[in-house]
Amino acid sequence: MSHSSAFIYSNSQLAYRFSKTHPFNHLRLHLTHDLLFKSNSIKESDIILPRVATDEELHLIHDHAFVEAVKKAGQSQLEPEIAANYGLGTEDTPIFENMHNAAALIVGGTLTAVDTVMTGKHAHALHLGGGLHHGFRGRASGFCIYNDSAIAIEYLKQKYGARVLYVDTDAHHGDGVQFSFYDDPDVCTLSIHETGRYLFPGTGNVNEKGSGKGFGFSINVPVDAFTEDDSFIEVYETAIREVAAFFKPDVILTQNGADAHHYDPLTHLCSTMKTYEMVPKVAHELAHKYCDGRWIAVGGGGYDIWRVVPRAWSLIWLEMTNQLNKISQPLPKSWLEHWQSQTEVSLPSNWLDSPGLVPEIPRRHEITEKNTKTLEKALFHIRNEMDRIK
Secondary structure, eight states, rough: OOOOOOOOOGGGGGGGGOOOOOOOOHHHHHHHHHHHHHOEEEEEEGEEEEOOOOOOHHHSSSHHHHHHHHHHTTTTEEEEEEHHTTTTTSSOOOOOOOOOHEEEEEEEEEHHHHHHHHTOOOSSEETTTTTTTTTTTBBBBBBBSOHHHHHHHHHHHHHOOOEEEEEEEOOOHHHHHHHHTOTTTEEEEEEEEEOOTTTOOOOTTTTTTOOOGTOOOOOEEOOOOBHHHHHHHHHHHHHHHHHHHHOOOOOEEEEOOOTTTOOOOOOOOOBBBBHHHHHHHHHEEEHHSSTTEEEEOOOOOOOTTTTHHHHOOOOOHHHHHTOOOGSSSSHHHHHHHHHHTOOOOOSSSSOOOOTSSSSOOOOOHHHHHHHHHHHHHHHHHHHHHOOOOO
């Protein structure tokens, strides 16, 4: 097993773009890539170009009719009424030119990451263009056309016979991935997200545990709005450690949405970079403990593309490549000077956030207690099974 890491990236991935005003903006990929280069944290030899997923690969999860509808929509050949039936042409998922090609490249990037890890060429792989976890078999949803993570999991099962632990720390519940494998005992999905009481997609309740042979292999920990670092990290670390010990995966696939940050405009959580330093650290450790290092990481949500996403996603790469010592240094001046002129927000000068970034939360103790109780409920079945085995 190689101990090196691969970074899957191409500027062509920026073509996944709904409109100039849409909150989903893959310029964040370029911002992150540039930050890593300007901080001397990545080399050209670390980068693998993504390939385009084939129709056959898309059909591992998505219906043939849906894929054909996406192709027609991107060529302006799909009637609006028909498009709406497939979740296309909506406010969340508008139609754009050549959308099939752009979306298939995103899927192909995640499959590229899978292949390089599972063939032993690299121990870890990072594909920040992926993580589009809301897509369903026959319907686009929530900025997601094709569900690259679900396709990658089915690909991992069929091509490599792998048991997959999927861990999703996006502020939005990973509904499309969960329900793709809801009755599958060879896939365990763990999603830690803001409660759906106030946030799309409204799923991810603690009682969503799977069905049939898959019962107990879907774990959801919906945290309360305004959850801060300490509570989020406690929930995450406790959950992922216990789930990994219970499931004993062959490979870990993490979805690393960066929208639980206090600055994110679409959510109500209050994390800082402290959380985004810890999330990949624990995943990395557990990949080596249970999976001979096999760890595939993808991106996800993240809508403050200037102040949050480049730093949060760079921390994944720094963790993968054992370069976290760099976060004690300021962000590179050349990166700040280049990008500051292109945004109206003031770019942070350090990798981590300053103490006091999040205003005092009046309900902090109550929120923490509630999250702890939710965690207990989420892990109840696993703990019972572990006690029975003992």
